[in-house]
Amino acid sequence: MQVKDISLSAIVAGFVAVLVGFASSVAIVLQAAAAAGASQDIMASWLLALGIGMALTCIGLSWYYKAPIITAWSTPGAALLATSLQGLSINEAVGVFIFTAVLGLLIGISGWFEKLTRLIPLPLASAMLAGILLQFGLNIFTSLQTQLLLVGLMCLSYLLAKRLSPRYAILWVLVTGLVTVLLQGQFNYQAVTLSLTTPVWVTPHWSLSALLGVGLPLLLVTMASQNIPGVAVLRTSGYQTPVSPLISHTALSTLLLAPWGAFSINLAAITAAICTGSEAHPDKDKRYIAGIAAGVFYLLAGLAGATVVALFAAFPREMIAALAGLALLGTIGANLAVATAEGEHREAAVVTLLVTASGVSFFGVASAFWGIVAGAVTLLIINGLRGKN
Structure with a gap:
């Protein structure tokens, strides 16, 4: 890392990515821990293990590949665990985490995942990513219904900054949101307490029914709903980073930290898009600083x-929603442009976009996977019919 590559905009992008990631889904992670009967200390240990794992992978991979490699926990995976760990012990849950991590490591080392992602046309990958991010863009305007002044001022600051200082647009949005919340007295100081987290070791227990009934679905959901969109973010932003090492390192970090509560560390999609766009830095070769910054904030x-969880919860949810949506506007537009640029892929890309944005889920697998499937089927059928005519 070179000092000249460090920029305030990249650091802010890393901070916003972590802020949005924690604030949007930490409650689901805690629900998953509670489903396995975890105590408050073990819940905090889960966040510590995940934070360390995401910090090491963000910093290490971003520095090595000179690309903004953002990792995250699997939010769909946490949602799956919140409903699937009922009746299992915390020890059996850790056994599931280790089992899933070992399978993920084998998939990464074998190169199977990278071969699969190469089969996905770029317009379909862009459409899938736009579909994932679309709801975040819409949340900007739905938040206006309940927080008109707060969100309105954040939108206005975004537009003015894009005209006067586009590189720091999200910084101005963040500052505007913070100042408005503080002036309106909407920050809940009483909910914030200061404390450090202590790691808690949990000895794994192995249950065949848990490994097959929870472990395999967790692997599938993580690969389909997190890693595939995560690769799409990198590819559509112009980064040709080898995929297999990314899958291998995130799986290995999960394996090593699973006894302390790391249930799944994988490539990020939504938060990664915040760090790979031009808002992080006009020069894409210097956006890796955003990945390193995100790692520091994760740590x-x-x-x-628990202190950070309470801190994020102390802000109005509309502020977090607007911040995420505005940070992703440019990425949404860029992916829509790529998705619809080629007439040959346009209809299939639109199908991918709509299925992904619909949020449909079959067999516990999220809509991002089914969007790609629907788009690929559409492409094959339409191109096949055109070939015969």
Whole structure:
């Protein structure tokens, strides 16, 4: 890393990515821990282990590949665990995490995942990513219904900054949101307490029914709903980073930290898009700083544990929703442009976009996977018919 590559906009992008990631889904992670009967100390340990794992992979991979490699926990995976761990012990849950991590490591080492992602046309990958991010864009305007002044000022600051200082647009949005919340007295100080998290070791127990009934679905959901969109973010942003090492390293970090509560560390999609866009830095070769910054903030968040959770919860949810949506506007537009640029792929890309944005889920697998499937089927059928005519 070179000092000249460091920029305030990249650091802010990393901070916003972590802020949005924690604030949007930490409650689901805690629900998953509670489903396995975890105590408050073990819940905090889960956040510590995940924070350390995401910090090490973000910093290490971003520095090595000089690309903004953003990792995250699997939010769909956490939702799956919240409903699937009922009746299992915390020890059996850790056994599931280790089992899933070993399978993920084998998939990464074998190169199977990278071969699969190469089969997906770029317009379909872009359409899938746009479909994933679409709801975040819509949330900007639905949030206006309940927080007109707060969100309105954030939108206005975004537009003015894009005209006057586009590189720091999200920084101005963040500052505007913070100042407005503080002036309106909407920050809940009483909910914030300071404390450091202590790691808690949980000895794994192995249950065949749990490994097959929870472990395999967790692997599938993570690969389909997190890693495939995560690769799409990198590819559509112009980064040709080898995929297999990314899958291998995230799976290995999960394996090593699973006894302390790391249930799944994988490539990020939504938060990654915040760091791979031009808002992080006009020069894409210097956006890796955003990945390193995100890693540092992940580490701080993990060490603070419950304190950070309470801090994020102290802000109005509309502020977090607007911040995420505005940070992703440029990425949504860029992916829509790529998805619809080629007439040959346009209809299939639109189908991919609509299925992904619909949020449909079959067999516990999220809509991002089915969007790609629907788009690929559409492409094959339409191109096949055109070939015969």
